[in-house]
Amino acid sequence: MAMALAACSLLYELVFAQVISELTGNATIWESVSMAVFLAGMGVRSLWFSREGTIDLARKLVRTELALVACALISFLGVLALEVLYRMYVYDAGALDRDWGFPTSFILGSFAQVATFFMGWFSAFELQAFLHWPNAFGLRNREASVLAAYHFGALVGTLLFVLAHRSGVEPFHLLTATVCANLAFAVYFMVRAGVSVEFRRATVLTLIFLAASAAVFRPYQQLVLKNHYYNKFEWSFGSEGLHDVRHPLGPFEFARWAKELPEVVRVRTPFQVIDVVTQLESGDPAMFINGRFQVTAASSARYHETFAHVSLGYRRFAANRVLVLGGGDGVLAAELLRHRSVEKVDVVEIDPAVLHLARNDPGFRLLNGGALDDPRVEVHVADAMSFVRGKTGVYDAAFIDLTYPFDFDSARFYSVEFFRVIHRSLAQDGILVAGSPFDMVDSPTGVLARMVDATLASSGFAKFTAISNGNDHFVVVGKNELKGGWELGEGIELSAQVPRRIRTTPVRSPLPGPDALSIMRPRLLSAFDAFH
Amino acid sequence: MLQNGREVTGTRQLAIGCAAIAVAFATMTYELTLAQSLTSIYGGTITSYSMVIGVFVLSLGLGAAYWAWSGRLASGRSFWTLEMGLASLGIVAPAFVFRAEFGGAGSFATGFAATVVTAVAIGFMAGMEIPLLVQLATKQGSRGAVAVVVGLDFVGTFVASVFVPLWMFPELGLVGSALVGSFVNVGAAVLVLGSRREFQPVWTWLGLGVVATVAAYAFYRAGEIEAYLAKGVF
Numbered sequence: 001m002a003m004a005l006a007a008c009s010l011l012y013e014l015v016f017a018q019v020i021s022e023l024t025g026n027a028t029i030w031e032s033v034s035m036a037v038f039l040a041g042m043g044v045r046s047l048w049f050s051r052e053g054t055i056d057l058a059r060k061l062v063r064t065e066l067a068l069v070a071c072a073l074i075s076f077l078g079v080l081a082l083e084v085l086y087r088m089y090v091y092d093a094g095a096l097d098r099d100w101g102f103p104t105s106f107i108l109g110s111f112a113q114v115a116t117f118f119m120g121w122f123s124a125f126e127l128q129a130f131l132h133w134p135n136a137f138g139l140r141n142r143e144a145s146v147l148a149a150y151h152f153g154a155l156v157g158t159l160l161f162v163l164a165h166r167s168g169v170e171p172f173h174l175l176t177a178t179v180c181a182n183l184a185f186a187v188y189f190m191v192r193a194g195v196s197v198e199f200r201r202a203t204v205l206t207l208i209f210l211a212a213s214a215a216v217f218r219p220y221q222q223l224v225l226k227n228h229y230y231n232k233f234e235w236s237f238g239s240e241g242l243h244d245v246r247h248p249l250g251p252f253e254f255a256r257w258a259k260e261l262p263e264v265v266r267v268r269t270p271f272q273v274i275d276v277v278t279q280l281e282s283g284d285p286a287m288f289i290n291g292r293f294q295v296t297a298a299s300s301a302r303y304h305e306t307f308a309h310v311s312l313g314y315r316r317f318a319a320n321r322v323l324v325l326g327g328g329d330g331v332l333a334a335e336l337l338r339h340r341s342v343e344k345v346d347v348v349e350i351d352p353a354v355l356h357l358a359r360n361d362p363g364f365r366l367l368n369g370g371a372l373d374d375p376r377v378e379v380h381v382a383d384a385m386s387f388v389r390g391k392t393g394v395y396d397a398a399f400i401d402l403t404y405p406f407d408f409d410s411a412r413f414y415s416v417e418f419f420r421v422i423h424r425s426l427a428q429d430g431i432l433v434a435g436s437p438f439d440m441v442d443s444p445t446g447v448l449a450r451m452v453d454a455t456l457a458s459s460g461f462a463k464f465t466a467i468s469n470g471n472d473h474f475v476v477v478g479k480n481e482l483k484g485g486w487e488l489g490e491g492i493e494l495s496a497q498v499p500r501r502i503r504t505t506p507v508r509s510p511l512p513g514p515d516a517l518s519i520m521r522p523r524l525l526s527a528f529d530a531f532h
Numbered sequence: 533m534l535q536n537g538r539e540v541t542g543t544r545q546l547a548i549g550c551a552a553i554a555v556a557f558a559t560m561t562y563e564l565t566l567a568q569s570l571t572s573i574y575g576g577t578i579t580s581y582s583m584v585i586g587v588f589v590l591s592l593g594l595g596a597a598y599w600a601w602s603g604r605l606a607s608g609r610s611f612w613t614l615e616m617g618l619a620s621l622g623i624v625a626p627a628f629v630f631r632a633e634f635g636g637a638g639s640f641a642t643g644f645a646a647t648v649v650t651a652v653a654i655g656f657m658a659g660m661e662i663p664l665l666v667q668l669a670t671k672q673g674s675r676g677a678v679a680v681v682v683g684l685d686f687v688g689t690f691v692a693s694v695f696v697p698l699w700m701f702p703e704l705g706l707v708g709s710a711l712v713g714s715f716v717n718v719g720a721a722v723l724v725l726g727s728r729r730e731f732q733p734v735w736t737w738l739g740l741g742v743v744a745t746v747a748a749y750a751f752y753r754a755g756e757i758e759a760y761l762a763k764g765v766f
Contacts, residue, residue: 029698031581036693039686046683050676124686131678143678144600144663151593151659158586162579270579350575383575389766408568409575417766519572520758523702 002130002146005185006153007160009123011178012072013038013116014161015171019076020112022273022291023083024105037113041120042127049128057129058193064129065186066202068122069179073206073213075115076175080224082111087227088248168268172217179210225264227254229277229288269353272403276357285363287329289354289403295329300367301497303472308335309494310467310502311433311476312397313486319396320344323425325384325413327401328354330368333377336399339489345377346395348387355379385418391425398422400434408522415519419459426479432461436473440466441503447515454513464510468503482507547727548669552662552681554720555615556688559658561713562622563588563651564696565706569629570647572706573765587648588655595659606667608728612736614657614664615721619743621657622714623750625650626706630761668724707761708754714747 017034024030086108130146164174183206190199231254234246249257262278275288279296286296295303312319318341324332328349336342349355358364359372372379380387384402400422405411412418414434422432440449456464456477463478467486476482484507488494517523567584574580604610632646662685669677700709718740725732750757 032697036690039690043686050679141600143666148593148596155589162582521705
């Protein structure tokens, strides 16, 4: 029993950590904080328990189980509702330039921790109850035995969570299963304690609430997703500054509007959450990964043409063999294939679901022109770091088209070690091109800019420049040399989407410094860091 | 005499309480460092962390179960043995994972195998710590000893969960963080041994001194160690 309840407690904590991470877009910080707050709740309750008596533990356990179940359900749905209100009234994507001095997602994550604290609070009582049970279950050395069972239960909970995560199970469904298990235990303890009217009513109410939550979850989730992607700030700048600000709709107006909005298609993979959102103006699909925008037709040309053609324009010689890390949507590969000199493109994508969407969704296939099926393109389903490690002097150009370093997974790909591996895989005049979350042309001396410089210098790259088209920003680094300015390749023309004036910095050597990013010193960046 | 007896007991309770926080902090630090070492090479944070934590927790359970089954009596000497073992392992923990990947074996199985071996060893020993501390506290007739020691164990884990990924990893790195865990284990042993009036032979203090000195020297050269490990893998 201790084992089973420990498994349930850990599952609640892991599910909440996952949900908060997905809502705030930063996995590692909020998973660590959620674990810490959960443990704080357990610690405080355990210390409090030492002052309590151990009378009537069975009845107290029943109340605890019912409270835990109610807390889990209400909190889960409540956190989603909080996210809706946060998007409607707090989050402004920088439109109003409200400098609070910290990321506003901190508000959302912090409120959600209140629920996590109480999960820990109730879970601690379960453990203490078993440690102090009157007849010790006949166990020799009860404390060690109960702790052992508790640890085994935590292991079971962890394994179940990993299994569910890799199978793409919705966190809510995992939560529901855990709630049912807890309710079963509540009933068991109720039988031991005596089934009172109070307990019977509480159990029936909980069951009704559980059934109702399960019934409305899907439409509720769609409301939350539609609010996240459609009900946004919109604004534009004129000669006098900010104007034409459109605030998000309030709850009631939005609920009416949401009925007309197309469904958001969510695909959970073991690596990330992919959302396909239909653009209202054009009907084109847009891909979001972990809540962050990736690609859509309206901006695809602007982003990918700058990425591919402007950067290759810095090479002295035409590129024959090219590496694309990430870019499983196939659009960058399609642009690179326009260069007649390109004979081979290796696309390395870890998530088969992205490749499946790119190949089979009509909207994305139109965007990438079936590039992933081109005979010159070879697709590798692999981790980028593992793929490149064995390569030496192979590629004329390497493109990093991965998610930005806002969690530990992605932060690896912006480290000295990874850039060294790429440096080794490049041919003599090879170049590396990476997307940048911030404009290094306008902010060449900020904290992040110095980190980029130091990291590239430590990796052995000789030349560096930054590119910006006003919306999208890139860095181009040369293993040995870069041309002084860029020239479009033979037969390449930029479409009307790409701004005529592309800004760049002069080609120079990267500046060494103490701020190099290393996988041995994992550091999390956030969009907040880019602007402070 | 009663007054003196009460002071001695109070000091021992405080020492055990602080030791409970300290050992939990150190254990969580090792756990997170091992998981992050695996993630740094192979990625897949959720899978890496979950698998390492799963192995760790299993080992904690095995350690606690072993303590229960063996019927051992808690003593300062047995606590010293555990802390020496953990502090020594902590010095080399992240190096095992990276060393397994020297020459670019490139297989998740290799690194994970090295992590499992280290995690099982650390987890097994760490699993015996809390039952041992509970027994030490209960022997003194402390009221609510079980709840307090377990509660402080959670507090120590909480502190590590906040500090390790948010401050220690960026500032001290993987090697430095594991070495901090070693220092903390040595400190816990000093606390518990120092609060007990039973005779401790000189070699117990010498042993702690040697481990602390090695950890301090490794901390001083942590940057070079990290560079060596990273270069060997990448």
